[in-house]
Amino acid sequence: MSKKFIDNYLLFQLALASHTFSEEFYDQLRAAGVSPPKWRILINLMDCPGMYLTALAKYALYEQSRVTKLVDQLVGEKLVEKRTSHQDRRRVSIHITDKGLALVKPLVVQAKIHEKSVLAGLTPTDRKHLKSILKKLANRHAKDMQVANLKLVDTT
Amino acid sequence: MSKKFIDNYLLFQLALASHTFSEEFYDQLRAAGVSPPKWRILINLMDCPGMYLTALAKYALYEQSRVTKLVDQLVGEKLVEKRTSHQDRRRVSIHITDKGLALVKPLVVQAKIHEKSVLAGLTPTDRKHLKSILKKLANRHAKDMQVANLKLVDTT
């Protein structure tokens, strides 16, 4: 079958790789009773606790209003907490709870194992190249963050 | 800010790259009045006209029932046509119309220009490595297609 345009189109290639491997891992997540969006919120908070809601949204690649709703659900499950900033009472910093950490930590272990299985399909040099190139590409997103002059975490 | 896990986690890196660049292009699409899902259906059909609905769904990375609905909308806009297969009357092969091609072709030109701008941020060797590695990764998806023993196009 000829897929002349698509198979060489970077955006499709990236979407395909992302989709294929994410779905693989999402099956494991769902088996643990965690939806993919909640996982994305939780690992971001694990990496960077106390992030402000808008920053969290940008890092988790979701819309702000969606993150408001996801966070509210997670608050209901006692997996995260919201704290109003004292410096700026409009802002809400989000903190992962101990319960949240207890849920997410074993999933991080699983994620690392899964990642290994994905990378196992590549040669060591390919692995190195891939990660280094993806990091270079990530800078464009990082620039957007700067342009937005985004304040990330609560430093009270 | 320390993002120790996420910044090195392949699935996140892929999602970030895919998201960042796709959103850039989606802005152009929306300006042309085409939603991202419809674009994905249409380019797949441009590349491979007459695909069966289920195959189209796998290639466009959407669920079957969703593609049924997207295709029905596109039929309403006269951008694609559905034809029942004579060999297997359950199957529906989807064909892009001339109107559909006329809509999509200029967008393909834009997509190629946009892709160039993305790749411009990389060295020529990085560009080569990236595409070749992504193609290797794509084989896992291709294997799924084979496992599913998917009949792709109508050959009446």
Place this chain on the structure above:
DNA sequence: AAAAAGTACATGATTTTTCATATATATTAT
């Protein structure tokens, strides 16, 4: 120091997407 403009987050209506399942046709096993 007001007024105006800007920002962070929340809210609710609308749209999109998913999930479970129905329907129609094909294939396989008896």
Place this chain on the structure above:
DNA sequence: ATAATATATATGAAAAATCATGTACTTTTT
């Protein structure tokens, strides 16, 4: 040939996501 199983697509209710806008607070301008 018939029954049982499997497959392709459609459908409709439910859930999730988006969009436009509201509210509360801050910053900037005059």
